[in-house]
Structure formats: C-alpha cells, structure tokens
Amino acid sequence: MVRFLLLFCVLLGSATIYSQNKQQIDSINKLYVQGLNIPQDSIVALFQKNIKAAEKISYELGVADGYSQLGLVYSYQGKYEESTKSTIEAITIYEKLKQTDKIAGYYAGLGYSMKYRDLKNALYYMQKGKAVAEANKLEELLKDIYNNYGVLKEINNELDSALYYFNRGLEIKIKINDTIGIPYSWSNMAGAYGLQENFSKSREYFNKSLQQRLVWADSLGIAENYTQLGEVFMAEKKWNDAIPFMHKSLPISLKKQYRNLTQYNYKMLSDIFKKLNNTDSALYYFEQYSAIKDSVHSIKVQESIAALNIEFETEKKQNEILEQRAQLAEKDLEVRRKNTFIFGSLGLALILGLLGYLLYNQQKMKNRQLQKETELTSALAKIETQNKLQEQRLRISRDLHDNIGAQLTFIISSIDNLKYGFTDISEKLGNKLIGISSFTQQTIYELRDTIWAMNKENITFEDLQSRIANFIEHAKNASEKTDFSFNIDENVDETHIFSSVEGMNIYRIIQEAVNNALKYASADEIEVNISEKENKYTVEITDTGIGFDQDSTELGNGLNNMKKRSREIGGNIKFVSKMGKGTKVVLNFPK
Structure with missing residues (x-):
C-alpha cells in the first residue's frame, strides 16, 4: 500500500511538471515575433531552446509551433533556405497531428514568402494551402489565402485570375465584417485594374480603401493609398494631377520613417517634374531620392562591417587564449626540468591560482x-x-x-x-x-x-488635425449656408504627441463650439484657428452668429462641459460674445 501511494505521488508530480512545461512552451511560441525588442540571434536561440524543451517532454504540437516561429524569424533575417526548412518541418508535424488549419495556413504562408524568389514553387505551396482550407471550409484563413493567391496571379500577369481571387477574399471579409482587412483587398483590386489600364476603376477602389483607412487612422495605409492614387494619374500621363497625392504621402512616410515609401515618393516626384520639363524640381527630388537611397545602403554596409568586426575580434581572442595556454605549458615544463621539488611546488601554486581564477570567472559568467x-x-x-x-x-x-x-x-x-x-x-x-x-x-x-x-495610446498632431478636418467636412455637408475655415499656423510643432485623453478633450471642445455655432447662433461663417506661442497652444473658434449677453445668460451643460474638459488638460477657456456681433471661444493649454 505504501509503495502504491509513493508511485501515485510520483506520477501526480510528473503530470503537474509536464503541464507547467507545456504552458511555458506555449507561452513562448505565442510571442509576437515582430514585437520582440531583442537581438535577432537571441530570438533564434530562444525558439531553438523552446523546441528542445518540447522534444524533451515529447510535446509534438509545441515542437511544430516552435519550428513555425523559427521559420518566421529566419524569413525576417533573409535566411530563406533555413526559413523554408523550418516551416516544412512544422507542416510535417501538423500533418501528423491533423491540425488542418495550421497545415493550410503555413503552406499558404510558405508559398507567399517565396513569391519573388521562386514563383513556380510559390504557386505550388499556395495551391496546397488553398486546397486544404477549401476542403475544411476555413473561412478565417481563406479570406487571406485568396487575397495572397491573387497577388501571385498578378505577379504572373494573370490579371483576370488575380481579380477573381481578390473578389473571393473580399466577399468573405465583408461577410465576417473584417474592417481592417477590407481596405487591403480594395487596394489590391485597384492595382490589378491599373495594370489592365482601367484607370477609373483603379481610382475608385484606391479611394474606397483610403476612406476606410482614414476612419481607422491607419497612417501607413493612408500614405500608401495616396502614392497609389498618384501612380494612377502618372499612368494616364496626368502629371499635374499626380503631384498633390505624392505630396500628401511624403510627410506621412517621413514622419513614420517608412524609408522605402519615402524613397519611392522622391523618385516619382523627380520623374513627374522631368516630364513637365521643370528641371530644378526634378533635380531637387532626385537628390533627395539619392540621399535616402545612400542612407539605406550605408546602414546595411555598417551592419555588415559590424558583423565582420565581431567575427574578427572573436577569432583574435581565441588565438590569444591558445597562445597563452601554449606559453603556460612551456613554462611549466621548463620549471620541472630545472628543479623538480621547489619549482614543482611553485608550478602547483600557479596551477591552483589559475584554477581559482578560472572558477571565479566561470561563476561570474554564470551569474x-x-x-x-x-x-x-x-x-x-x-x-x-x-x-x-x-x-x-x-x-x-x-x-x-x-x-x-x-x-x-x-x-x-x-x-x-x-x-x-x-x-x-x-x-x-x-x-x-x-x-x-x-x-x-x-x-x-x-x-x-x-x-x-x-x-491609440497616443494621438499625434497629424491624427488630431485629420479628425478635426473630417468633422468640419461633415459640418459643411450638414449646413450648406455656412462657410467654414480651418487654419493651423506655420509655427505650430506638428510633431507634438498628445495622450489619448488630451487629444479627445481638445477635439470635443472644438466639436462642441462648432455645434453651438450651427445650432444656436445661425452663423454665416465659422473659423477654427490653432496657434502656438511660448510653449502654449491656443485654439480659437470664431463665428459671425447672433451672439449672446454674457451678463444675463446662464451657462448651459455644453459650455460647462467645455470648461471641465479644458481643466482636465491643464488649460483655461473663455467665451467672448456680444449680441449681434458673434461669439469667440478661446482655449489655451500648455504644450
């Protein structure tokens, strides 16, 4: 009976440890690879260690997930052969475990990653993933697989097939209300229409994608759509119509440090002004393009030099260690020859000292x-x-x-x-x-x-400007008899970042002031101005409405809410109004 209880306790303890190990392995495998702020070699070592831990406890799903993550890391590093091997290793285990969703997803992902290197195999793997997803009706995967398969068809110049698969992916996204994925499908369809020289259709779908991304404030997507709309006008040789869209995209790509898009925008602007025989502007944008191109190249060269330096220093230190060991061996032999007893003791002392030093260093390295x-x-x-x-x-x-x-x-x-x-x-x-x-x-x-x-955790001045402009545009549509204007002084620091609470309070104050002018003041003109002076922002909302008597009028909920919001951002607000002479709302708050 005692033996049985001991055996039961051992088995129970083993099961608990196994469960804990599985949780730890799964936790590491679920990490968002793009968000890990540690060196790439450390990320590779992390997943390799996790695979070994999963193999040690015979946890096959953990092994497969580890290989799939490792394949993704190698792909980002440009090690495509290692990436392919790791991904296929993961798929082999998923097939054994009958994990159909992961089989479909990783076959399709493997094919998409090879699109510019090996289109034949890219199509082969993508078709395998698509077949598995269709057989098991995996709509969540098919919406992206159809979209990516359309990209491969477009690369292969099968434009009708590309549009067919873009449409199939879009139908699923609309069905499941994938509001983030829908703009990507519209952009892909617009690109295919552009290659077919159906420029009106191309412009229509790029604009649909842009409007959705403006709602979600997707800065990089907005920048890409502006550039793509410019490209459509370029394809039609409407050079002057293309310039404003490139100019809208450029500040966003610069601010977000989207180097490839910035480089491309400069190149397109240089080409446009060359076509317009504006040599000064063409030369200026070509110089900007060359500078950022050289900058990107310089960064890559510096990374290569740094890697070579590390390799050289490592080899140099290894040679120094070998030389030191050889010298110590020679000295020890010499001492033994001269005096076996005295110098032997000294040699022993040296060896003990060396061992102590090595043990100390080893402990230090371990710590x-x-x-x-x-x-x-x-x-x-x-x-x-x-x-x-x-x-x-x-x-x-x-x-x-x-x-x-x-x-x-x-x-x-x-x-x-x-x-x-x-x-x-x-x-x-x-x-x-x-x-x-x-x-x-x-x-x-x-x-x-x-x-x-x-x-958003933070709201940029650009986000706030875009939101206010969008609101004023709606207000214009609601009140055609009222003229609106929205101005930002040149000295305003547009790189400033607000917290989401600050940004929302500023936006709500402007919104309330404009709504009051529309509802109660019967204003013909409404003007919103933003300026900066002595490290403070000033927002003025002025209307030409009927005004009100400040001495006799009791403040309502709207005006009191505006005061409360201004206090929450450490600012102050005042209302200046006279009967028949309009109203001015002035908000001041620190930067």
Whole structure:
C-alpha cells in the first residue's frame, strides 16, 4: 500500500511538471515575433531552446509551433533556405497531428514568402494551402489565402485570375465584417485594374480603401493609398494631377520613417517634374531620392562591417587564449626540468591560482548569464502583457463598432420606416421621431470618435488635425449656408504627441463650439484657428452668429462641459460674445 501511494505521488508530480512545461512552451511560441525588442540571434536561440524543451517532454504540437516561429524569424533575417526548412518541418508535424488549419495556413504562408524568389514553387505551396482550407471550409484563413493567391496571379500577369481571387477574399471579409482587412483587398483590386489600364476603376477602389483607412487612422495605409492614387494619374500621363497625392504621402512616410515609401515618393516626384520639363524640381527630388537611397545602403554596409568586426575580434581572442595556454605549458615544463621539488611546488601554486581564477570567472559568467535570463524573462512577460492589453482594447473597440454601432443604425432605420410607413402620423410625433433619429445619428459619430481614441495610446498632431478636418467636412455637408475655415499656423510643432485623453478633450471642445455655432447662433461663417506661442497652444473658434449677453445668460451643460474638459488638460477657456456681433471661444493649454 505504501509503495502504491509513493508511485501515485510520483506520477501526480510528473503530470503537474509536464503541464507547467507545456504552458511555458506555449507561452513562448505565442510571442509576437515582430514585437520582440531583442537581438535577432537571441530570438533564434530562444525558439531553438523552446523546441528542445518540447522534444524533451515529447510535446509534438509545441515542437511544430516552435519550428513555425523559427521559420518566421529566419524569413525576417533573409535566411530563406533555413526559413523554408523550418516551416516544412512544422507542416510535417501538423500533418501528423491533423491540425488542418495550421497545415493550410503555413503552406499558404510558405508559398507567399517565396513569391519573388521562386514563383513556380510559390504557386505550388499556395495551391496546397488553398486546397486544404477549401476542403475544411476555413473561412478565417481563406479570406487571406485568396487575397495572397491573387497577388501571385498578378505577379504572373494573370490579371483576370488575380481579380477573381481578390473578389473571393473580399466577399468573405465583408461577410465576417473584417474592417481592417477590407481596405487591403480594395487596394489590391485597384492595382490589378491599373495594370489592365482601367484607370477609373483603379481610382475608385484606391479611394474606397483610403476612406476606410482614414476612419481607422491607419497612417501607413493612408500614405500608401495616396502614392497609389498618384501612380494612377502618372499612368494616364496626368502629371499635374499626380503631384498633390505624392505630396500628401511624403510627410506621412517621413514622419513614420517608412524609408522605402519615402524613397519611392522622391523618385516619382523627380520623374513627374522631368516630364513637365521643370528641371530644378526634378533635380531637387532626385537628390533627395539619392540621399535616402545612400542612407539605406550605408546602414546595411555598417551592419555588415559590424558583423565582420565581431567575427574578427572573436577569432583574435581565441588565438590569444591558445597562445597563452601554449606559453603556460612551456613554462611549466621548463620549471620541472630545472628543479623538480621547489619549482614543482611553485608550478602547483600557479596551477591552483589559475584554477581559482578560472572558477571565479566561470561563476561570474554564470551569474551574468542568470541575470540576462532573468531580464529576458521579465522583458518577455512585459511584451506578453502589452500584447494582451492591446488585443483587449482592439476587441472592445470592435465590439462597440460592430454591436452597438449596428444597433444604433437599426434604431435609425426603424424610425425612418415608422415615418414613411404611417401616413397619418401627427406633425408633433413626426418632429419627435426626426429628433430621435438625429440624436441617434450623432451618437454614432461620437461612438466612432471614442473607438478612434481607444485604438491609440497616443494621438499625434497629424491624427488630431485629420479628425478635426473630417468633422468640419461633415459640418459643411450638414449646413450648406455656412462657410467654414480651418487654419493651423506655420509655427505650430506638428510633431507634438498628445495622450489619448488630451487629444479627445481638445477635439470635443472644438466639436462642441462648432455645434453651438450651427445650432444656436445661425452663423454665416465659422473659423477654427490653432496657434502656438511660448510653449502654449491656443485654439480659437470664431463665428459671425447672433451672439449672446454674457451678463444675463446662464451657462448651459455644453459650455460647462467645455470648461471641465479644458481643466482636465491643464488649460483655461473663455467665451467672448456680444449680441449681434458673434461669439469667440478661446482655449489655451500648455504644450
């Protein structure tokens, strides 16, 4: 009985350790490779070690996931042969475990990664992944597989096939409401139409993609769409129409340090001005293009030199160690020959001293290694926590957009159906329904603004400018009799970054001021100006409306909310108004 209890305890302990090891292996395999801020060699070593740990406990799924991550790392390093081997090793294990979703995904991913190196094999692997996904109706994978397969068809100059697969991927994305993926499909379709010289279609789909990305404030996607729209005009030889789009893309790519796009924009602008016989501008943009091209090349050269220096220093140190060991051996032999007893004792003392020194160094290196491992573990835990927080924020914002947004839209539709479905509705009830519909529509706009702020840890001046401009554009459409203007002084530092709370408060104050001018002031002109002086920002919203008497008028909820928001960002706000002479709202806050 005692033996049975001992055996049971051993088995229970082993099962607990196995479970813990599996959790640790899975945790490492789920790391977001692009977000790891550690040297590339350390990332490779991390996943190689994780694969060995999974093999040690015969955890085949952990081994396969480790190889798939390792393949991704090698791909980013440009080690394509190692990447292919690791990915195929992972697929082989997935096939054994019958993990159909991963088999399909990694076959397709392997094919897509080879598109510019080996198009024949790229098509072969992509077709294998597509076949598995279609056989098992894996729509979540098929939306991207169809899109990427269309890219391969476009590279192979099969443009009708490319459009067919872009459309199939888009249908699934629309079906599952993939709001982030849809603009990518539209951009791909626009590119294919452009290659077919169907420029109107190409422009239509690039614009659709751009509008969606402006809603989500996807800066890099916006920059790419501006450049692509410029390319369409270039293909039509409408050089002057292409220039503004390149100029819109360029500041974004510079700010986001998107070097390849910046380089391409400079080259396109140089080509355009060359076509227009504007030699000064053509030369200027060509010089900018050459400078950034040389900069990218210089960085790569410096990286190669650094790698060679490390290799040289390592080899040099190894040779020095070998020389020192040889010298010590010679001295020891010489001492033994001269005096066996006295110098033998001295030699022994030297050896003991050397051993002690080596043991000390070994312990020191061991402690340093332990410290590095602790730091790495802490860094990985922090990265994983950040990833989870970002996923949670995205999930909440998507739920708000997809569920509450859809419900509000349903309410508006239902109210409209009531208005038009019943002809005998009284004027008072009709006006009430119109008011509810307008309020619900406004709630949708505010919900979108909230989602926009939730999706960002920080809000740039560019983001804020884009959002305010978008709001004013809506206001123009709502009130055709009112003239709007929005101006930012040249001395404003547009690189400044606000927290999401600061950015939202500034935006809401401007929004409230403009709404008040439209609703209550009957203004013919509304002007928004932003300036900077002595490390402070000033926002002025001026209208030419009927104004109000500040002495006799009690402040409502809107104006009090504006005051509260200005205090939250450490600023102050004042209202200047006279009957018949309009109103000015002045917001000051520190940079």
